[in-house]
Amino acid sequence: MQVRGYSHPDFRSLRSTVRLCAPARGAGGVAIAVYHRGELVADLACGTRDRKGNPFEPATLALSMSTGKGVMATLLHLMVDRGLVDLEAPVAQYWPEFGRNGKGAITVRQAASHRAGLYSIARIIDSAEEMFDWDHMVRVVEDMWPVHKPDTDFGYHAWTGGWIVGEVLQRVTGKRFPELVKEHLADPLELDGLYMGLPESELPRVAEFLIPKLPRKVLQGRPRGIRVKVLPKASTTAHWQSPLGQFVDAMIPPGLGGVLGDPRWLTSVIPSGNGVFNARSLARLYGALSLGGAINGVRLMSASTLAEAAEDQNPRIGRVIPFPLRFKVGYMRPVSLGLRLSLGKRRFDLGRPNPHAFGHFGFGGSGAWADPERELGVAIVTNCFGGTIPGDLRPVAVATATARCADQRAV
Numbered sequence: 314m315q316v317r318g319y320s321h322p323d324f325r326s327l328r329s330t331v332r333l334c335a336p337a338r339g340a341g342g343v344a345i346a347v348y349h350r351g352e353l354v355a356d357l358a359c360g361t362r363d364r365k366g367n368p369f370e371p372a373t374l375a376l377s378m379s380t381g382k383g384v385m386a387t388l389l390h391l392m393v394d395r396g397l398v399d400l401e402a403p404v405a406q407y408w409p410e411f412g413r414n415g416k417g418a419i420t421v422r423q424a425a426s427h428r429a430g431l432y433s434i435a436r437i438i439d440s441a442e443e444m445f446d447w448d449h450m451v452r453v454v455e456d457m458w459p460v461h462k463p464d465t466d467f468g469y470h471a472w473t474g475g476w477i478v479g480e481v482l483q484r485v486t487g488k489r490f491p492e493l494v495k496e497h498l499a500d501p502l503e504l505d506g507l508y509m510g511l512p513e514s515e516l517p518r519v520a521e522f523l524i525p526k527l528p529r530k531v532l533q534g535r536p537r538g539i540r541v542k543v544l545p546k547a548s549t550t551a552h553w554q555s556p557l558g559q560f561v562d563a564m565i566p567p568g569l570g571g572v573l574g575d576p577r578w579l580t581s582v583i584p585s586g587n588g589v590f591n592a593r594s595l596a597r598l599y600g601a602l603s604l605g606g607a608i609n610g611v612r613l614m615s616a617s618t619l620a621e622a623a624e625d626q627n628p629r630i631g632r633v634i635p636f637p638l639r640f641k642v643g644y645m646r647p648v649s650l651g652l653r654l655s656l657g658k659r660r661f662d663l664g665r666p667n668p669h670a671f672g673h674f675g676f677g678g679s680g681a682w683a684d685p686e687r688e689l690g691v692a693i694v695t696n697c698f699g700g701t702i703p704g705d706l707r708p709v710a711v712a713t714a715t716a717r718c719a720d721q722r723a724v
Contacts, residue, residue, distance in 0.1 A: 314335060314337070315368075316331055316357055316359045317358045317370060318356045318357040318358050319355070319356045319371075320354070320357055323722040324354045324718045327345060327347065327357060327711075327715065328357060330710060330711060330714040331344070331345045331357045331358065331359045332359050332701075333701045333710065334678070334693065334695070334701075334702055334711070335359040335369075335701075336697060336699065337700070340366070340697065341360050341361060341695070341696060341698075342358060342359060342360030342373070342695065343359060343360055343700065344356075344357065344359075344373060344591060344592040344694050344695075345357050345693050346592035346595070346596035346597075346692050347596055347690070347691050347692075347715050348600025348603070349600075349687075349688060349690075349719055349722070351608050351609060356592070356593050356596075358371045358373065358592075360697070360700075363523075364521060369696070371592065371593060372506065372593075373520050373591060373694075374506050374515065374520065374589050375589070375590065375679065375694040376519065376520075376522050376578070378586050378588070378675030379585060379674065379676060380588055380674060380675035380681055381509050381584055381587065381675070382584070382644075383672050383673030384494065384498065384507065384584075384588055384595075385482075385643065386642065387498065387602065387643075388482055388493055388497060389421075389482065390614055390619065390621075390622040390642070391614050392485060393618055393622075398421060398482075399421065400425070400621075402420060403418055404420065404481060405417050405419075407481045407484045407485055408481060410455045411454065411455055411477070413455055413456065414456065414457060415458055415463075420464075421478075422626075422642060424470075424477045426467065426626035426640055426643070427467045427469055427470050427627060427631070427640055428466070428626070428627070429459065429470065430460045430465075430468070431457050432460065432468045432469060432470045432471065432473060432474075432562075432632070433559075434564075435534060435561065436562055437453050438450075438453060439567060440566075441534075441566040441568040441571070442568065442572060444566065444581065445577050445578075451480050454473060454476050457473070466631060468633040469632075469633040469638070471564045471586070471633070472566060472583070472585045474585055475583060476585075479584045489582070490510060494508070494510075501611050502594075502611055502613075504594035504598065505591070506590050506593065507594040507598065508589045508590070509587065509589070511579045513576075513580055515589075516576060516580070519579060521696060522574030522696055524573055524574065525698060529570040529571075532569045533565075533568060534565035534568065556632075556635065559633050560634070563632075563633045588675070590681075590692070592692040594692075595690075595692035596691060597690065599682055600689075601613055602671075602685075602690065603683035603684060604685075605619060605685070622641060622642045622644065622671070623644065623669050624642070625640070625641060626640050626641055641671050643673075644672055644673055645673055645674065646668070646670055647671075647674075647680070648708075648712065669685055670684040670686070671683055676705070677695065677697075677705070678693065678697075678707040680692070680693055680708035684719075687716060687720070688719075691712065691715050693707060
């Protein structure tokens, strides 16, 4: 398959990686971009952007699902840096109506770190189409009760966290969320592909979201109030009381499979799950974060604020997703393969990210992250659910390959 775009000689092996991330046959494409020490060293694409066979280019936009959570987290910490938000303050300090129903003491840090107990989206809406209406979802969140006492446990807020953090940002700035993305991130960094709430004029640039029939059917979820048999002797009405129920109710709003890829999904503002990006814009953003918050003379935030943002908040396995995602304040740690070795004074790192690396990943195989130790900003976007390397393992492969290239370059 043809690989399109630029790669620095030291990162030329990524051409093979991007090829492995695209389908060997059929429709689907992927783009990878990397900034190293403030320099764009890879901007590559492979495969197709639609079923008609049009090429997936480096500039192609793609729905990147939860990858947008990292962009939202960056906005949050930018506002913390400017003194507009205090992570230790209650959310209700900025948004009084949020404090209803046992939520008055939940802090911004707890909400951004998935410790608020407000993750069960399927308990509060009847249809995923409700998520197209920001003001409606704000009212729904105001009426929520925590699943468990806040800050006593954590569970991945796959959807609700976007409206919680996003509404705080809107309240403290007086501006709508898409305006904040444009004003504070896209415009200063001169990014041509960073949207959360896509303008309709940009729809022709977006790759077709190619979700197979079976996953689409699974993603329909279940209506609110359905009883579920989770064990042979345990029939339960508690969506969130069983591990399976927690996962379904937090991750799959009713009817989700029917709206993914719908133009309304792209143009609405759903910060937790509808970011539309190209890889090079995400990589440049995280390239700045990998350098202490600034790139090519443009500073987003101070290095001290960024260091606090990258501290682990949830080091163990929590609810919803039974995997140690190592959540930070709005970010998570990237996952890669490899082993760190030392031979005399020389260090060889075969791909493992350092503990201070941070970013976010999205359902289907997208992701973006910063590795400050290596001064790397990396991104992958895709419109399909697998290549030769399947599904969500593709960001793992990209993290491993880019870390290896950076380490070899440093030797």
